[in-house]
Amino acid sequence: MTRSERGRIRVAVSTVILTMRRDRGATPRVALPLVRRTRDPFRGDWALPGGWLDEQESLEEAAARTLAETTGLAPSYLEQLYAFGAVRRSPSRVVSVVYWALLRADEVDAQSAAFEASGTAPDNVAWNDAESLPTLAFDHNRIVEYALWRLRNKAGYSRVAQGFLPPAFTLADLREAYETILGRRLDPANFRRQVEAAGNLIPTDEFRTGSHRPARLYRHNTDVALADRGPLSPEETRTP
Amino acid sequence: MTRSERGRIRVAVSTVILTMRRDRGATPRVALPLVRRTRDPFRGDWALPGGWLDEQESLEEAAARTLAETTGLAPSYLEQLYAFGAVRRSPSRVVSVVYWALLRADEVDAQSAAFEASGTAPDNVAWNDAESLPTLAFDHNRIVEYALWRLRNKAGYSRVAQGFLPPAFTLADLREAYETILGRRLDPANFRRQVEAAGNLIPTDEFRTGSHRPARLYRHNTDVALADRGPLSPEETRTP
DNA sequence: ACAAAAGTGTTCGGCTTACACCCATGA
DNA sequence: TCATGGGTGTAAGCCGAACACTTTTGT
Structure with missing residues (x-):
């Protein structure tokens, strides 16, 4: 107990939202939304949508809330992917509980349009081809890689x-x-x-x-x- | 950021250690070690071994350390089971990252004996039949249930x-x-x-x-x- | 009519299941 | 020698892969 009282460990949540997008008539590809960071560390880099866990919300509620705040998206279900807690994955000590979900392309378009129209949308969200990402903030490249592995795995035995x-x-x-x-x-x-x-x-x-x-x-x-x-x-x- | 600065959320780790024990020559059963709590909340109840995450250790290191401190056990590998973070799973706000592992019965005996001999062993550890547990502290009954589900699942497609x-x-x-x-x-x-x-x-x-x-x-x-x-x-x- | 996608039929090989059977040892 | 678990053989059945084939539309 005392150790943790002394330390400063924060809990964050992030989400890997995967959708299927068809660019210019070609074969569709898996894509995911990224958010450009507006503060240090990794200011200016792309990162997964996410934020801090509030004391009054569950992990999944926090994932849904931060996702909506940053991207306006609201998937019909969220599944926990993994808890990442290596000591040096961020300059300060952060444990990130990551959720993932699939989203339909038509829902993405509708929700994004509504978000834009609301006037509260930040213009720092972009959809990226999951197979050709830039270098992301923190360990987020690895997190996406793991999410894609889980998706392919799960496609084999579920619907x-x-x-x-x-x-x-x-x-x-x-x-x-x-x-x-x-x-x-x-x-x-x-x-x-x-x-x-x-x-x-x-x-x-x-x-x-x-x-x-x-x-x-x-x-x-x-x-x-x-x-x-x-x-x-x-x-x-x-x-x- | 600000929300989390105000709140007080602590990160704990727990471990579900499963082994196979043969009682009085009968068919073997899955068993796991439980620790009797010595402080509130749930003082006197049985709970999974665990403790607080230290600022200088990874989640898995914390799981291994707290397991060794409470039971003297050292499994050869630990796998993350799930992060539990419902708001009211504990009186104070705690996110528990749970690990699980299988342990050989002969290792259990050897490690337990060494732990006893070292004189640092608390006498509040007991092995329990996984299928007939008492009511445990916090949401630990549910956690064990989930670990057993994962074990049975995994037995189907891995070794x-x-x-x-x-x-x-x-x-x-x-x-x-x-x-x-x-x-x-x-x-x-x-x-x-x-x-x-x-x-x-x-x-x-x-x-x-x-x-x-x-x-x-x-x-x-x-x-x-x-x-x-x-x-x-x-x-x-x-x-x- | 023809191209192309929707939908059906059929075969083949591998893997699981069920169970008959032989082998080697302790008592 | 016989009971028992170790180990082998084998046939039936299921399921996925491959692919030929028929159906129905747009052009």
């Missing part, structure tokens, strides 16, 4: 990729999301059978037309969680 | 169960470890082929005799990590 998609989507959309995450092509025929067998999708009666044969639209089955998070307390995970 | 076993062991030993973790019986024949195919075991020329046909002893293949932890920084994970 996380649906987090990139709007409520209604075609199987080609979903397959493209997986291909973007995993970095390789998937067989359309086998992909169809696999997701159909998994039972996570609800077919609708609508079709998307416009090019070639119309494709059936599907919706998420909200009864099935995006990813099994185990017996964590609701108090620990819920964002109010 | 964690070897963490329960001494350097040399029979396939029956290894199978028993998996059966204890997973709570179900495994086919000896198929189990043998699976672990042989995985290439994580090195057969020795020794056999364990004493009952029926002698069984070949195996050793861990230390070239293969117990569990893939992704691209986490060595600074973040290493215990010096």
Whole structure:
């Protein structure tokens, strides 16, 4: 007890928000928002959105709040990534609890536009290709690397990729999301059978037309969680 | 920044140490060490070993240090489990970063004996059956529940169960470890082929005799990590 | 008509499961 | 010699990968 009373250790939260963006018609890529730091240390460098943990909020609430304050974004769920606490990861002693989430491109656009219109938006937020980042402040490059590893890992055994998609989507959309995450092509025929067998999708009666044969639209089955998070307390995970 | 300057948030670390114990010849069970609290809050209740994070040590170093101070144990590796930070999980505001590890029963005995002999051992440490714990201090019941979920999960796709076993062991030993973790019986024949195919075991020329046909002893293949932890920084994970 | 994407069928090989069977030892 | 666990063989079934094939649209 006494040791910690003497020391000065602060708790920060950061978020890695991943989305899928299509630049000039090319194949989509994973992108994430970065914030330019306006104070030392690392003033002027890019960093993950985040801030200090307030005494009256949970870790996840702090992650959601600081993310909204800096970027205007509000993901539908946040998952804890890791707690980083090396002694020299910052000039002062900071333990950073990092959260991550997937965000749909259409939500990003809507939320960003609303944030801009509100007049409170700082002009120091930029979306970056996750695979070609500049050198970030603190250990944030490593944190992003770890988040991408987790994403690819999780794509293998859960349905996380649906987090990139709007409520209604075609199987080609979903397959493209997986291909973007995993970095390789998937067989359309086998992909169809696999997701159909998994039972996570609800077919609708609508079709998307416009090019070639119309494709059936599907919706998420909200009864099935995006990813099994185990017996964590609701108090620990819920964002109010 | 200002919010956190005002507030008083302390960082603690706790550890869930799991081992496999065989009571009175019965089937082995998962057990973990608990410490009886000597001060408020929850004075007199059982809690996970842990303590405050010191300003000059990393999270993992703090976990190893506080574990050694309270129980005398020194696992060969520690893995971060989760950061718990609900506002009311403690009367004062505490963020607990929890680590977990598997420990071999023979190491537990040896380290505990050495700790006792050193004269510095407090007599308030007890080993508990993980499936039938009393009500613990803080949210520690939930933390243990989550650790057990992670263990069972991980046993499915990695070789964690070897963490329960001494350097040399029979396939029956290894199978028993998996059966204890997973709570179900495994086919000896198929189990043998699976672990042989995985290439994580090195057969020795020794056999364990004493009952029926002698069984070949195996050793861990230390070239293969117990569990893939992704691209986490060595600074973040290493215990010096 | 033709290109291209949606969607279906089929085969193959690897892996898991179930279980029969042989082997080697202690008592 | 017999009970018991160690260890091998083998066939059925499931699932993913590969790919041929049919269907339906836009041009």
